[in-house]
Amino acid sequence: MRDRVRSLGYAAYERLLRWELSGTPSHVAVIQDGNRRYARERGVDANRGHSEGAETTEALLDWCDELGVDEVTLYAFSTENFDRPKDQREHIFDLVEQKLRTFADADRVHDAEVCIRAIGETDMLPERVQDAIDYAETRTAQYDRLNLNVALAYGGRAELLGAARDVAEAVDAGELTPADVDVDTVEERLYEGPTRDVDLIVRTGGDERTSNFLPWHANGNEAATFFCTPYWPEFRKIDFLRAIRTYENREESWRTTRARRALTLVRAVENAEVPQARRVLGRFRDALPSGEREAIDEEYEAAD
The missing domain is CATH 3.40.1180.10 (Decaprenyl diphosphate synthase-like)
Structure with a gap:
């Protein structure tokens, strides 16, 4: 019985990991x-x-x-x-x-x-x-x-x-x-x-x-x-899935960091045109948390 419970728990955890990837x-x-x-x-x-x-x-x-x-x-x-x-x-x-x-x-x-x-x-x-x-x-x-x-x-x-x-x-x-x-x-x-x-x-x-x-x-x-x-x-397979989850978390963190650096660079350019800035940020904004994306949108709406 214990082995069956362990097997079911393993299968459920594997499905969860797959769903997260x-x-x-x-x-x-x-x-x-x-x-x-x-x-x-x-x-x-x-x-x-x-x-x-x-x-x-x-x-x-x-x-x-x-x-x-x-x-x-x-x-x-x-x-x-x-x-x-x-x-x-x-x-x-x-x-x-x-x-x-x-x-x-x-x-x-x-x-x-x-x-x-x-x-x-x-x-x-x-x-x-x-x-x-x-x-x-x-x-x-x-x-x-x-x-x-x-x-x-x-x-x-x-x-x-x-x-x-x-x-x-x-x-x-x-x-x-x-x-x-x-x-x-x-x-x-x-x-x-x-x-x-x-x-x-x-x-x-x-x-x-x-x-x-x-x-x-x-x-x-x-x-x-x-x-x-x-x-x-x-x-086991769940160990491999956990490894891939680690990779995905790192990639997400890297994309967010790159997006924030791009935003800082655009803001630092004097007299940067709003349309041009938006085009640059449009390539990166989806990597940012929703709150930061909304703040960027509000910033450039106010600049119009």
């Missing part, structure tokens, strides 16, 4: 943390935690497809993870190989038109994993409805350092001048994979840090972050 982020990046701690607290082998975490990853892709997310980047294996015991590394490599091949052949992946890419220093991975990457990328290369980037042997600093070295070599070879170096110059030399900036970073497991993950794509876009305590195998 008005949109979704375009690009979600996920740091899947806590697999080993999950296993340790349950007295089972760490490999069990990674296996159950892989099941959560499959569920996440279903949620993203259902909600209309365009791109997902998963932090599956960092460059620091090479320091883990060999048996743990091998189990993770086995899981990655298996999941890549399974996803590449799955009807739901093809029905959802998911394009799979790996980002990172993939030449550091075992040959069997590299073969699985090639297989998954080739099988899904024609799709673009949902982009799935799997970060393997990935480190954000290494990515930026590699791009910086490539730029320096191009300048040294006379292919570029320092004045030619801009945002596009750097982006062309990053790992091939993400097609847009990150809107939302989700990290499970209780730690509140982004661990060198997608610094160019996330920090440059001032991505929203959502940290939660459940370990990755425990992460």
Whole structure:
């Protein structure tokens, strides 16, 4: 009986969260943390935690497809993870190989038109994993409805350092001048994979840090972050919906701030013509609370 009540409460809360959402982020990046701690607290082998975490990853892709997310980047294996015991590394490599091949052949992946890419220093991975990457990328290369980037042997600093070295070599070879170096110059030399900036970073497991993950794509876009305590195998759909709600609240706050700055700027311009000011503010006023919108309207009506 208790389980049934809990299930009903969970379903009701999920419906409430869905009702509260008005949109979704375009690009979600996920740091899947806590697999080993999950296993340790349950007295089972760490490999069990990674296996159950892989099941959560499959569920996440279903949620993203259902909600209309365009791109997902998963932090599956960092460059620091090479320091883990060999048996743990091998189990993770086995899981990655298996999941890549399974996803590449799955009807739901093809029905959802998911394009799979790996980002990172993939030449550091075992040959069997590299073969699985090639297989998954080739099988899904024609799709673009949902982009799935799997970060393997990935480190954000290494990515930026590699791009910086490539730029320096191009300048040294006379292919570029320092004045030619801009945002596009750097982006062309990053790992091939993400097609847009990150809107939302989700990290499970209780730690509140982004661990060198997608610094160019996330920090440059001032991505929203959502940290939660459940370990990755425990992460549920309601946790994901709460993460998206955090993103929406941040976006609403950002739009309001931008609207207030625009209003201050217009008021500060001497002799600004009322019609011109209205045109500028018309682009931003809907982001303001109703009381502020009414005050603006009254202000410019009095100016007529």
